[in-house]
Amino acid sequence: MNNDLSRILPDxxxxxxxxxxxxPAVADWQTYVGLARRKPSMKQSVARACIVADYKTVYDELNAEPDSSLIAEARDSPNPHYLRDLERKAAERGGVVSDDSPEWKRNTRKHMFEPTTTSLYKDVSNLIADTEFG
Known part of the structure; x- marks a missing residue:
């Protein structure tokens, strides 16, 4: 999402x-609001983005249905508000909405990044490679 909704039209x-x-980056909260207004079918995805970005106010205004993808993301969120909200809604509405989503859709943000190795050196002055300039 690059904060550009120009290609998203009602049709x-x-x-x-x-x-x-x-x-790889979250959009501005206003972009998510605009997307949900233009395409109500994107509400669940926008709600999930709000959990990832911790846009609590926008998330609350969406009043999204609790589905397995949202609950998985809420479990990984450092903000307990989202999981509490979804669990409350699930209890009130008779359970979690079955979204029949594929496994890749249930991968949370923490699974989106490839692990990297990092070596830190206290003194890098002895690690500089010899380079010939000619």
């Missing part, structure tokens, strides 16, 4: 809309 087919709108 844009749902099949061409992205699901993952929070990676």
């Amino acid at each position: 844009t087919q749902d099949s061409v809309l992205p699901y993952c709108i929070w990676y």
